[in-house]
Amino acid sequence: QKEVEQNSGPLSVPEGAIASLNCTYSDRVSQSFFWYRQYSGKSPELIMSIYSNGDKEDGRFTAQLNKASQYVSLLIRDSQPSDSATYLCAVNGGYGNKLVFGAGTILRVKS
Amino acid sequence: GAVVSQHPSWVICKSGTSVKIECRSLDFQATTMFWYRQFPKQSLMLMATSNEGSKATYEQGVEKDKFLINHASLTLSTLTVTSAHPEDSSFYICSGPTGAVRDTEAFFGQGTRLTVV
Numbered sequence: 001q002k003e004v005e006q007n008s009g010p011l012s013v014p015e016g017a018i019a020s021l022n023c024t025y026s027d028r029v030s031q032s033f034f035w036y037r038q039y040s041g042k043s044p045e046l047i048m049s050i051y052s053n054g055d056k057e058d059g060r061f062t063a064q065l066n067k068a069s070q071y072v073s074l075l076i077r078d079s080q081p082s083d084s085a086t087y088l089c090a091v092n093g094g095y096g097n098k099l100v101f102g103a104g105t106i107l108r109v110k111s
Numbered sequence: 112g113a114v115v116s117q118h119p120s121w122v123i124c125k126s127g128t129s130v131k132i133e134c135r136s137l138d139f140q141a142t143t144m145f146w147y148r149q150f151p152k153q154s155l156m157l158m159a160t161s162n163e164g165s166k167a168t169y170e171q172g173v174e175k176d177k178f179l180i181n182h183a184s185l186t187l188s189t190l191t192v193t194s195a196h197p198e199d200s201s202f203y204i205c206s207g208p209t210g211a212v213r214d215t216e217a218f219f220g221q222g223t224r225l226t227v228v
Contacts, residue, residue, distance in 0.1 A: 041224070042221075042222065043219040043220060043221055043222040044155070098160065099145070100157075101155045101156075103153065103154040104154050
């Protein structure tokens with residue numbers, strides 16, 4: 001079983017719609033959860049971090065965490081073509097500050 | 112925010128040669144840095160944890176004699192790919208640590224595209 005799982009996509013949404021990205025993780029002791037955006041040929045850039053159950057909003061982005069279900073999601077409101085990228089879910093394993101990444105979900109926003 | 116500078120951004124080398132990649136923390140001191148490798152259409156895979164003043168910690172399956180890591184100061188970690196082969200061609204990325212303090216993100220370098228011909 002993979003430690004962090006994501007649907008590879010591609011997820012296609014029309015411009016202005018809400019994009020919903022999902023991630024599950026296997027290690028119950030995980031404490032920190034991150035969403036990164038990666039454009040082709042570039043390094044990942046942090047979009048959101050979340051540490052507690054519930055929702056965390058930052059502009060058009062909302063991260064949701066449910067530790068009981070070992071599930072974390074990212075909602076992107078008013079999706080723009082510039083949001084088209086691969087979104088990586090990452091989990092801090094709680095030891096050594098190492099991040100474990102999911103395979104990423106490709107998002108395509110069509111104008 | 113913290114900045115990690117990685118150099119070079121791309122390199123082409125001949126099979127059998129060695130390549131050194133540098134990762135510098137520009138505005139913070141890093142006792143720990145992480146080195147990742149990413150093959151096309153795949154996610155980031157942690158290769159090793161670089162520890163200032165001590166030996167690096169390698170992930171299972173990563174050859175420590177092939178991927179030499181040196182962390183000689185609090186601002187510089189280097190990865191040397193020795194006797195590179197075409198299968199080593201990949202995108203190598205370093206990062207500063209996710210902090211013990213909340214909301215401290217992992218700061219990634221720009222990445223190095225290595226092509227071995």
